[in-house]
Amino acid sequence: MSVAPLRTVDTQIVPDAGAGTESGTAGTAISVDGVRKIYDTGRERTEAVSGVSFDVKRGEFVAILGPSGCGKSTLLMMCGGLESITSGRIDIEGVAMTQPRPSIGVMFQDASLLPWKTVLENILFPIKILKRPMAEYTERARSLIDMVGLHGFEDKKPHQLSGGMRQRVAICRALVYDPDILLMDEPFSALDAITRDEMGEALLDIWEQYTKTALFVTHSIREAVLLADRVLVMTRRPATIVEDIRIPFGRPRPRDVSGSPEFNEICVYLRSLIESGHGAAQGRRSGDGPVLQPGRRGA
Ligand SMILES: Nc1ncnc2c1ncn2[C@@H]1O[C@H](COP(=O)(O)OP(=O)(O)OP(=O)(O)O)[C@@H](O)[C@H]1O
């Protein structure tokens, strides 16, 4: 089923700070250039991210893989304006990222729903915060609810839902106000394997009719290969990008692709990179990564 389109032009309601400039590179939604992050707690300095550069084109779905603690969440938070950048630059739609913007939707591992609000109220919460027209977005929220299979649960509270259902609500909440860019930090990692697969399929369904630019952090190699157009691999901390591969499966993505030898070969290759903590292309600027040639680069 399709999601109700919005009739209101976003910029009429809440413009992004600094949006509307002409400085953006055509076709580039996210540009990360030489970004470094040092956490300084006063007692300790931790270099979490070191000289990371990559671009994400408009409408592209890019997954980020890397060992635990390597700085993936830090990178995503900097892209969302939720964490300061020590040096380097992140531009979103050509505008330097310094603070959160309504054109960027964020989704974390924990659904973080408001326990006293219903499913529908939780989904519409950003609309309330952004002071957008409630009636119009309610129609859209209901379409999204149907799409993720939550029809009939609109008036339930979060404690009456399963973990997978709560994550579905979080997806709807991230999409309801029509952000151009979605940043997702391991959104399905708290779920069991079967529910996780279902959520991946739900996200694919949404993607096919509702293309957005996405940066998606995951620990699951298979999830990354199934969902993404490109996969970036980060090293151990301080993290740099060591590989940027284009996933050679088109859209709409065949649901049975994960059973193919090519899919498995890509997964084996990515696993070997992550386990070794090294890659084939140390420190290069990413953004137009090579298509993996199975058999040439396999583990
Ligand atoms: N607010 C903070 N203050 C100080 N150090 C931090 C802070 N947040 C993260 N770090 C450190 O930065 C490094 C990277 O953390 P980050 O959460 O970005 O890693 P990650 O790749 O997302 O890990 P995981 O896969 O386990 O989620 C870690 O060493 C962590 O301890």
Ligand SMILES: [Mg+2]
């Ligand atoms: Mg993390």
